Amino acid sequence: MLQVTDIRENKEKYIKALAKRGIDATSVLEEVLNADEERRSSQAQLDEVLAQSNSYSKEIGKLFQTGETQRANELKEKTVQLKESSKQLNEQMLAAAEKLQQLLYSLPNIPNELVPAGTDENDNEQVYAEGEIPKLVDGALPHWELAKKYDLIDFELGVKITGAGFPVYKGKGARLQRGLISYFLDKNTSAGYTEYQVPHLVNEASGFGTGQLPDKEGQMYHVGIDDLYLIPTAEVPVTNMFRGNLLTHSELPITCTGYTPCFRREAGSYGAHVRGLNRLHQFDKVEIVRIEHPDNSYAALDGMVAHVKEILRELKLPYRILRLCGGDLGFTSALTYDFEVFSTAQDRWLEISSVSNFETFQANRLKLRFKDTDGKNKLVHTLNGSALALPRVLAGILENYQTDKGIKIPEVLVPYCGFDFID
């Protein structure tokens, strides 16, 4: 959520920045400032009435103590009217505050200066690429056929017990998944991230905290009877562990990692691009989350990018890094780098990680602050990234490591899998 105090002072900056997302925010921001003005003026009037009322009360107390009941009762009558008007003003103030809140909820984060202008994924800017694209054998298969051929994943079985987008991993396929999760967690913890196991369902307040609610409600599975949401990413429970906290500056940075399944309804897209592991309703992901001092958040973002790079380098997968353009940037993000692995058999890039700095956007909703060295309470910066999302990494491994005899296992994963070849 954007900070209204900052909008008040830098309206033009916000209009300019949001234009990068293709949003003309001129009139919305005008409404924001009007609602803010309305809230403040009705609050000021209310405060005045309450101040008067408070001073009467104090006086009445004193009068009773000195036994001047007559005078006290006279004053009591004066407070009746004040009460009535305070009630009215309070309603006015709450209505304006609510309106302001709704307007602010509707506005996405403002992009960082580095974010290129653009409308969709075609305008994303490639900033890095590494790894050789392998030459595959004749008749190389896409991963969904490899999965079937070597009996690694059963998509139909998942359809039977749940529905499309809920695959069943089997045998070496299941073991490879487990190996990847352990490998990722080990990489993250040895880079200093603390491992967490968190709930896979969260309450409404957590959904609001990280920005999934209210604008992306339809993307989460909702358990109505208990009013809980299945998490779309570990980001939600992990970041919300710190909701409402006031940290000391010496506690920063806080770095967490966690493996969770992720649940996404993602309605609306069909065809070859969602075949196999390309898009799922349930998938596994290892996430890294950082809570940072504002001065350090962009250095931290670079550090996270370097960390993910190292993992992909070890896996020897060909990948590239994109800086997302304004039109493709997530609602809550100020700057995002997407990592994509090249799927040779499909001849296309698959997104496997997204690393973002949210600056104060989440922290403002979360009321997650720290006491800085100057004694002032400030909002922290939150960041997170996938390190990594499993299905497409698995797809990339299966496709890029295939030979005419079977599938090789990347060297670093062999100790985690207990085998080096799938045939």
Next chain:
RNA sequence: GGAGAAAUGGCAGAGUGGUCGAUUGCGGCAGUCUUGAAAACUGUUGAGGGUUACACCUCCGGGGGUUCGAAUCCCUCUUUCUCCGCCA
């Protein structure tokens, strides 16, 4: 699921209708001492809104009520603890 107790500032923990936005301890910050650090001592320190700055307003788990006045009394919800039941 049933019965009882509780929820207070970053943390711990006093406070049962009127100088209580809250005693105290720890922690934090600043200083003295020290080559430096620790210890000790001194000072300072809740959050939010509002103001150029003050003033002022709100906040003692959430919501509602009683009262001129509520951390304090009443209702309700949530959570935690103890006991019982059930159970991986």
